[in-house]
Amino acid sequence: MSNFFEKSDLSRNDANDIVSDTLKKCDDGELYLENSKSETILLDDNKIKNSSYSSDLGFGFRAVSNEVVAYSHSNEISKNSLKRSSDNLRSTLKSAKGIYNHSIPKSNKKYYENINPIEQKTLNEKIKVLNEVNNYLRSKDNNIKQVTANFNGEQKSIEIIRSGGETLTDIRPLIRFNVSVMVEKNGRKETGVYGIGGRQSYDTYLKDNNWKSVCDEALRIASVNLESKPAPAGEMKVVLGPGWPAILIHEAIGHGLEGDFNRKKTSAFHNLMGQRVASEGVTIVDDGTIDNRRGSLSIDDEGTPTEKTVLIENGILKNFMQDRLNARLMKTKSTGSGRRENYRHIVLPRMRNTMMLNGKQTQDEMIKSVDRGIFAVSFGGGQVDITSGKFVFNCTEAYEIIDGKIGSPIKGATLIGDGPSILKEVSMVGNDMMLDPGIGTCGKAGQGVPVGVAQPSILINKMTVGGTKL
């Protein structure tokens, strides 16, 4: 547990007094303190290229009055610095005349252990694994021209002090292990990337030489791409594999269901609550409570316990994801979705682990039903314009489907679709739901936060594939 006041001229009592005094006439707000330690150990081009460690300490002080947010952050945890922030907040909210909302739900549930993953494995052990990865891959296939592998570990301690002195804390471990290979054959180069991670120690993910399967997967994707043909261009049927391809759900639906865009009516979904937005059989939840997952949180960054929020039930839009501010203005409750990248940023409603639940069909049935289309297995990333609802994602492993059979691999192409209508085009939902391997980071308003996704295989009747072959 971090003691934020140990080496400061600011005592806990001083902090409580300043917070309570500053937020007196505000509707909400808090002092958020954060201490994070992180490391990167990177092997690249046969060498340990980077061994770095970072320690970041700071506070963010927020006051909310009606719709207005005043925020001030600093790295200096001192009396002067907190007072300067307080003055800054007050000057913005001169005319505030709200009543502070003290109520915040409580829970003792923890979805990860209080560990520091960085300390649980020595530098030499980490370097040893990275070298083994490099040797294993380079001896496995002569086409391999480049190997990059890295460990990223973090422990973040947070403390939230609300008006009246109520205090909420959390300690969040997070790791990621990643392997990227570049292969070259007959002058053609392709890459393959794979990674694993979550909120446990490195060794939990790497036991039984599990690093080898990460290497094998990265190499498999790169090798498939060496044989790929130009992708087709135009509208066609698309079968998505289970697991990580659920970033489609994240982009197409997830962002548009975040509370802020709907309060502001800038989301294409803002007037669709209670209506059909997906085919029958499609149920989507956003769940912060799965043990040790990358997107899980015991409490969100406002102190609200996370939950499993049903967004779409059997095709009908049921809930938006809310932080305290947007929940209050939309007269509902926070879903524990208030998140921030770190103390430098304000809280926004964000996704945690976004999942489409199982249906009844098999992947086989889906592929057999397609005359001409593509089968997309893995993706690089996606993006959405929440106002127009248009979203894209980039395939990193995909195949053409001809007459119900999987054909040749095709080159990385962008797929584009329309968020509010795409889920109505889902005609089959598989029974093979999978979680992603724990590698996702979601960007919004310049803030990146770790997230997860999951889905079974699905068949989409119509999507535009952005290839080069007409």
Next chain:
Amino acid sequence: MVKDQEYLEKKASYCLDLAKKFGATNASVSVINSISETVNFRNKKLDESNRSDDLAIEISTYINKKKSSISSSNLLNENLDVLIEKCVETTKNTPEDEFNSLPDKDLLAQEVKDFDLYDETHFENDKKIDYLKQLEEFASNDKKIVNTESSFSENKSNFILANSQGFCKGYKSSSFSASSVIVAKDENSMERDYEYTSKCHLKDIKDAKSLAKIAADQTIRKLSPQKIGSEKISIIFDKRIAKGILSTFASAIASSSISRGTSFLKDKIHKKIFSETINIFDKPDMLKGLGSRSFDAEGVKTDTLQLVEQGVLKHYLVDTYNGNKLNIKSNGRCGGTSNLYLENGKITYKDLLNSNKKSLYITETIGHGSNIVTGDYSVGATGFFIENGEFKYPINEITIAGNFKDMFQNMILANDLEFKYSTNSPTMMIEGMVVAGK
């Protein structure tokens, strides 16, 4: 006020001394303080105010050819003591890399030139509010506009870069930025667009009225878009998208990508990679330039480079480590380019629009569709259908795709370059790209 040079220098030399004491043979350190104040408006009302005061220190320690680094936002000496000791310990345990070194002493900048990058004016929050009130007034004139958001930011920063070879320099800089984001709606669609201005000096930013007007016009004309069929067609990239293509070129010639062999432009030095009308410059000494600098992130002096001359690639962007590896000298591009731009073409914007019977004008792309290993490019796009030089109707939900190797050879530029960002391009036309739509 941002911390002064004396405070930053003191911290830097404290770290260098300490690194030496713990056994480092060399070290480098940067100390940065930046303070920014931002005010946001939404639908003519104050929405958010944000003040940030950021300190950051980054230290790299070397023991001969071994290297490790740390960073922290906690500049208390007792914290630095612990971190630097840890950093040197990690360095000892990190394997040697023969290419690790500080830059050559004779490449280091001898002076900090004054490029007029700092405007000490403090634009009080009340004045920011006045600017935004005016902006929002002009932005919401049209009935179709359903949401307006605008923002004004002031940033002041100061830094010191120092190393154990005696380099110790830094300078202040400032920026003032404003933006307007508009959402408009009609019976068929809802669309968003924006306009943005950012300058080192307050007096140089765009006035609130024209910023709002541009943002509003750009949004309204996007309403009721159509989806078009798949075909091969000429694409005209608006300047704000064209600069992204130039940035991709810059990442493909970064010495790190070249030395690792992971760029489609590897082995292309002194070869013709663009059509011969294309010239690309990286010019670090522009007065008030958003990317201007006297030296790079390692202290190496930066001179103007003509990266591409009549279509021929003349330089990579080289830092010390990758320079050692490629056996070439650093050209002061650790941390990337400065003021990077494509030189003006020969024809006017109007003539560019007219050069084909029909073409697509792209104002926005989405997705991370640039692959610098293969050169493949595929992104989602929004824009307009152009016929006989006229904007006919808005289009969306399409993708555009090609390969940079071909796109560079088929590039034609208008003569409308302006220096709005640190990377800039005139309006750009690329012939023969594939559009996927219906």
